[in-house]
Amino acid sequence: MSDAIVTVNNFRKVYGEVVAVNDISFEVQRGEIFGLLGPNGAGKTSTLEALEGIRSSDGGEMMVMGIDPTREPGKLKNKIGIQLQTSGLPGNMKVGEAMDFFCAYHQVSPRKDLIKRLGLAEKVNTQYEQLSTGQQRRLALSLAVAHNPPLVILDEPTAGLDVNSRTELHGMMEELRSQGVSILLATHDMAEAEKLADRVAILLHGSVVAKGSPRELTATGSSLTKISTRTENSILVKKPGRFPAVTQQLFKEEYSVFYSKDPAASVSAILNYIEKHKDRLIDLRVERPSLEERFLEITTPGGKK
Amino acid sequence: MIAFYNHFAFEFKTGLRNSNNLMMNYLFPLGFYAMMGLVMTRIFPGFDQVLIPAMVVFATMASSLLGLPGPQVELREAGVFRSYKINGVPAISILIIPVLTTIFHTLIVSSIIALSARPLFGGVAPLHIVPFILITLLAAFNFSAISALIGVISTNSRATVLWSQLIFLPSMLIGGMMVPISMLPEGIQPLTALLPSSHAMQAFLGLAYGQPTSFNTTVSIAVLAISLLLAFGLAIHLFNWDTKNKTRRGHPLMALLVLIPYIVSTFLV
Structure with a gap:
């Protein structure tokens, strides 16, 4: 009620x-x-x-x-x-x-x-x-x-x-x-x-x-979730793979950074890739788009809503 | 009651803290009184007879007409009235408490003038004290009510100065304070009945000093009382919390209705 x-x-x-x-x-x-x-x-x-x-x-x-x-x-x-x-x-x-x-x-x-x-x-x-x-x-x-x-x-x-x-x-x-x-x-x-x-x-x-x-607002936008990973043998840097929903991949210091439309699918595939190549995960960070990014997306002329 | 006391105490202290209010409530009227006492009583025989009432009317006009409307407009334009409204401060308090504190300051200055004029400048004391006090109060309420009305209808501080000076300057020149009305050109004399200061001076001279007057003092008292009620009524009716909102209940020109008793008096005095 x-x-x-x-x-x-x-x-x-x-x-x-x-x-x-x-x-x-x-x-x-x-x-x-x-x-x-x-x-x-x-x-x-x-x-x-x-x-x-x-x-x-x-x-x-x-x-x-x-x-x-x-x-x-x-x-x-x-x-x-x-x-x-x-x-x-x-x-x-x-x-x-x-x-x-x-x-x-x-x-x-x-x-x-x-x-x-x-x-x-x-x-x-x-x-x-x-x-x-x-x-x-x-x-x-x-x-x-x-x-x-x-x-x-x-x-x-x-x-x-x-x-x-x-x-x-x-x-x-x-x-x-x-x-x-x-x-x-x-x-x-x-x-x-x-x-x-x-x-x-x-x-x-x-x-x-x-x-x-x-949380709901940031989840419904078209902004991408940032996934940062670091592994022991840097397999994602040495032998980059292709992962579902990832639209962009960057390398920053020892981290591989992915921008994903579907973070759950991307993270799951990345973890499988690391395991398949017998590497070991050291750090994994998933950062949702901020409310500010969503706000700008909504309020900027031409932005997607 | 506590709210009224706190509000009154704050407004009274504002009259001393605010440099402009301090100037209009005390420094300007007392300085002018000292100058008039020193100069006019020597160069103008007979001025000692009107020194006290003239300076009381002057002090009343200075603190109300020159001191009251400006801060009211500034507070409204700064959004303070909006803040008052949402915290439950009634419009009547916003209007009446500054009027009461201004009158309080005026009474202090009037007392200083009345008590010091004789020993300092040979000013003649009133014959009848009670009428003197009552007319002082009536004049103070009247000018303060008109000033509150000016504050209500003015859209900015410049407008308050314009409206206030429209009353203040003619009052100084032909209001019977500096020059007796009977000494003014005959064509001008009826026009002096349009000014509250003329009625206040005539009431003082006739009822507190027992002197011959240019006006019927009963009419003068009635004019001051009626215009006081009209000015307060119009100020309450036209009061606006916020100029950004069109909540005013009448056109500002309605304020001119306060002139009715003065216009009528030109035919009666």
């Missing part, structure tokens, strides 16, 4: 004569991280903002925990936590004030623990405009989750962050998921989506062009 916390059916958004979002549909299940991916102008932010209740809809249906955000946005106040793509805080608001301010409107006690957890304890009296980009993002995330919402919407949460800050935020997102919180994540960062998201939808020109888990 579906346990969808967010349901979007044929959502449509038009700006003048430009159709920004064209009949898109997706669901976010309870306790999952759902990635909304797409290039600039794909319609990600318009979709998120409609779900947040700050942008109107021009068609279709949206439900967030049984509430239509385009009709009753006020009812979502304590049910969702939102980190906007833009700053969203007055420049002279101090970190501690921001926590007090928003928690009071959510009618919860200020979460000083989150400020400490996200490394902002020493910045509690620093004004927002004096924080670094990473600190601003961390503050925004702490404000988004301070009232323990069951759904958190994050719009490019790690854009412009250093490695440590990204890792910390990723850890926090995974922790939230483990607590049953659903996260709707819009990002340009494919590695981030591949690492964190349970399922993703790829938007292009306002339409969903691919949907599924990162």
Whole structure:
């Protein structure tokens, strides 16, 4: 049985004569991280903002925990936590004030623990405009989750962050998921989506062009799986064979590298070949195409879908 | 209540932290007051009679008209109102709390002026304190409400300056603060009723100082009160969280309705 916390059916958004979002549909299940991916102008932010209740809809249906955000946005106040793509805080608001301010409107006690957890304890009296980009993002995330919402919407949460800050935020997102919180994540960062998201939808020109888990998406593309092998006597280098589904073969240092459309068939044949020639396998690596490669394949004009 | 307190405290501190707000709330009105006290009381006999009300009206106009609308527009354009909306901050709080904190700053400056004018510059104290306080409050609310309306209808900071100066500059010239209305050319005198500063000055002179006035003070009080209600009502009606969304409930030119009591008053005063 579906346990969808967010349901979007044929959502449509038009700006003048430009159709920004064209009949898109997706669901976010309870306790999952759902990635909304797409290039600039794909319609990600318009979709998120409609779900947040700050942008109107021009068609279709949206439900967030049984509430239509385009009709009753006020009812979502304590049910969702939102980190906007833009700053969203007055420049002279101090970190501690921001926590007090928003928690009071959510009618919860200020979460000083989150400020400490996200490394902002020493910045509690620093004004927002004096924080670094990473600190601003961390503050925004702490404000988004301070009232323990069951759904958190994050719009490019790690854009412009250093490695440590990204890792910390990723850890926090995974922790939230483990607590049953659903996260709707819009990002340009494919590695981030591949690492964190349970399922993703790829938007292009306002339409969903691919949907599924990162593993499903990378498996369905035409990108080739890379198979790297190294054997004791280098039989694959000295006496190269022909293997099913392999479209390209390279030699790199002591490795033979194959690009295969059907990695299972190719690996099986390669292993048989090694055994037949009485060689011994030292190393075997099978690398699936990344989500980024699949994304580029889908979103690049002329790419196969 | 905690939310209101936190919001009020933040906005009040903004009035001191933000250099532009600090300038408009305190430095500009007090500096101008010191200059007027030193210069005008010596070169213009009788200015000591109006020094306090004129400088109170000036301080009120500076902090509200010049200080209030700009930051409101900047916050809206920076997406801060969107952030407020998704976190449950009501539109009425966004409008009314900055107005209340501006009035709070104005009252502090007005108190400094009222208490220091006599010992420093020989300014004449009001005969009737209660009407003086009530008119100060009414004028402060009136200018702040008009300023909030300007902030709501302006699409950018330049527009706020234009609209604010459209009230501020004529008020300084013909609003009865620098020159009594009775000394202005006869053709100009009825036009002064279009300015809130004229009504505030006439109310101060008639009700707090017991002096003869150019306007019917009852009409002036009514005009200030009605325009205050109209300005707030229109500001709430026309409030927009985000200019990227066409959620405004009326055309910005509806704001001109706030002029109705002033236009009517030109026939009554």
